[in-house]
Amino acid sequence: MTTLYITGAGVSAESGIPTFRGEDGFWTIGSRNYTPQQMATRAMYQDNPAEFLKWYYHRFVTYRHHGPNTVHQWLADKNLITQNIDGLDGKAGNKDFISIHGRIDKMTIFHEQGEMVSIEAAPWEQIDENNLTASLLELFKISTKGPQLNASYKPYVLLFDEFYTELYGIEKAQKRMWDATKIVFMGTSFSVNITQMALDVARHKAIPVDVVDPSPAHILHDNVQYFPMTAREYIAHVE
Known part of the structure; x- marks a missing residue:
């Protein structure tokens, strides 16, 4: 049996990283002038890069030193696609996960x-938080004219108004979906779109699906089991 695990923000909550749609979630906390759905867009990056980068830095980058939890460690040798951008699966030792x-x-x-472009390390340690705006714009090579194609840098993150491409490993992810004989969704x-894509494959192949979450979303699938528990509890249940 080839089980594919697809994880969401709930898996990293135990590491102290807020979820997206919970009470303290990233998508409930915007900036002074914009909602998160407006902030996390390519349009905002292009039109107001300073505001975008500051929001991105405060909402995501400040959690970069958090460590993996027992769920990440359990998933370290598993066939894994994660929606999370925190990199904790890599810190836990998974060498082949798809972010x-x-x-x-x-x-x-x-x-x-x-x-297709190169993916480089983001040198966040060079940021001067006492001069945050200027420091971020300098790091991403953004001038007063705004981001310039093939010259400026952009965070390696898929934004609301962007689409899945091979830069983010979509072809490899789809192959894993089609090769799977079972799919387990955790904390999503x-x-x-990626979860809907995987569900469509599961329905087409009529393979079993587990949905693991304290308040699991109900889905249309004939062969689904709901586990209203945390990912840690699910691991104890299946072992």
Whole structure:
């Protein structure tokens, strides 16, 4: 049996990283002038890069030193696609996980969507928090003219108005879905396209699906088991 695990923000909550749609979630906390759905967009990055980068830094990058928890460690040798950008699966030792939405510790050259570009380490330690705006713009090579294609840098993160491309490993992810004989969803609200994509494959192949979450989202699938528990509790249950 080839089990594919697809994880969401609930898996990293135990590591002290807020979820997205919970009370303290990233998508409930915006900036003074914009909602999170407006902030986390390519349009905001292009039109107001200073505001975008400050929001991104405070909402994501400040958690870069948090460590993996027992769930990440259990998943370290598993077939895994994660929606999380925190990189904790890599810290836990998984050498072949797919971070389908990107990584906070990486950046890319600002490119046309669909274009393959290099992925580089983001040197966050160079940021001067006492001069945050200027420091962020300098790090990402953004001038007063705004981000420039093939010159400026962009965080390696899939934004709301962008689409899955091979830069984020979509072809490899789809192959894993089609090769799977079972899919386990952990800590996800099923609010993003990758979970719907995996569900469509599971329905087409009529393979079993486990949904693990303290308040699991109910899905349309004939062969689904709901586990209203944390991922840690699920691990204890199946072992």
